[in-house]
Amino acid sequence: MPFYHRLGEIPHKRHTQFRKPDGSLYSEQVMGTKGFSGNEAILYHHYPPTAIQYVEDLGPTEIAFEEPGALRHRHFKTAQVAPGGDALTGRRYLLANQDVRIAVCKPTEEQTYYYRNGEGDELLFVHEGEGTLETIFGNLPYRRGDYLYIPIGCTWRLHTGGAPTRLLVVETSGEITTPRRYRNEHGQLLEHAPYCERDFRVPLELTPHDERGEFEVRVRARGRLTRHILDHHPIDVVGWDGYLYPFAFNIEDFEPITGRIHQPPPVHQTFQGPNFVLCSFVPRLFDYHPLAIPAPYNHSNVESDEVLYYVEGNFMSRRGIEEASITLHPAGLPHGPHPGTVEASIGKEKTEELAVMIDTFRPLYVTQEALAVEDPRYPYSWTHNQPQGQWSGRRA
Secondary structure: OOOOEEEEOOOOOOOOOOEOOOOOEOEEEEEEOOOOOOOEEEEEEOOOOOOEEEEEEEEEOOOOEOOOOOOOOEEEEHHHOOOOOOOOOOEEEEEEOOOEEEEEEOOOOOOOOEEEEOOOOEEEEEEEOOEEEEEOOEEEEEOOOEEEEEOOOOEEEEEOOOOOOEEEEEEEOOOOEOOHHHEOOOOOEOOOOOOOHHHEEOOOEOOOOOOEEEEEEEEEEOOEEEEEEEEEOOOOEEEEEEOOOOEEEEHHHOOOOOOOOOOOHHHHEEEEEOOEEEEEEOOEEOOOOOOOOOOOOOEEOOOOEEEEEEEEOEOOOOOOOOOOEEEEEOOOOEEOOOOOHHHHHOOOOEEOOEEEEEEEOOOOEEEHHHHOOEOOOHHHOOOOOOOOOOOEOOOO
């Protein structure tokens, strides 16, 4: 990923005349990254994308963080976050650093405007819900378990259709890609990768609009949010081609890599971004060495913070965890399975857990919003006098 894709009507040669039925020219837009040396797409609009009638500053996109305190393991029960807002205004930020922001979102409203992030790529994990991601590159239907990748500079809005929706949101300061070790020198995914190109869903339908009027696009850039009022509908692309576009990948299409003994977290890696990696823990067979211990060993994140978002299933190494829980195990502290879970895992043949993990290589900071749903007992949950048992999540 990515691979070449084209959709709609485009001219035979780029940067040449491409005319509408009335003889006027379509407006060509080259959308490229890394100063035109990275991935790019060429789009053809009914109207110039530069035609703005009005701009308004909506203020900074700053996040309020907690006061510095004791280093400890953290647990946030995000199921307690109140629903509200839309796919942008409903985001509740929990953790962030210079490279990435992690939020949850339970929107109850449809977006009445479009949005464009000019600072980095975004990834939306659909924990619950189904609908359509409407973009300038076309419509992308989504369902539960989808990762929705939205590249920098892409104009979009989310249609939930009123269905109950829960999202894990990852905002970056740069580019999200598949791991380099999964690709050959031409960019094709290799046979040992846990997925292949056919697992990625790309836009297959364009619905170009030709309306004039006032249409709102909110743009995030330089730490601020700006309202742009265009004199035409922003989704007016009649055709495009290239390597830069949104896509969907469902976590159920991730093929787990297993072995005779416990495999380390990199075998679960799905994406990488600026100074972070993202992994998918999916249902899989356990290790098959006769003396294998399926539960993970104690380990120290000496150079990274580890975040786990628990989607559903039976998390053998954890107790007291709920569906939609987020745990933070910061660098500088060892962590591992809860007491009793190691012995209990021996002899088990498989796990049904489903989770998303994000490891960052710079420290994450906890927001003030996160404190309202924090479990203060979690740092002490490895002591033997805590209640025994394990959590078994259920589909909402």
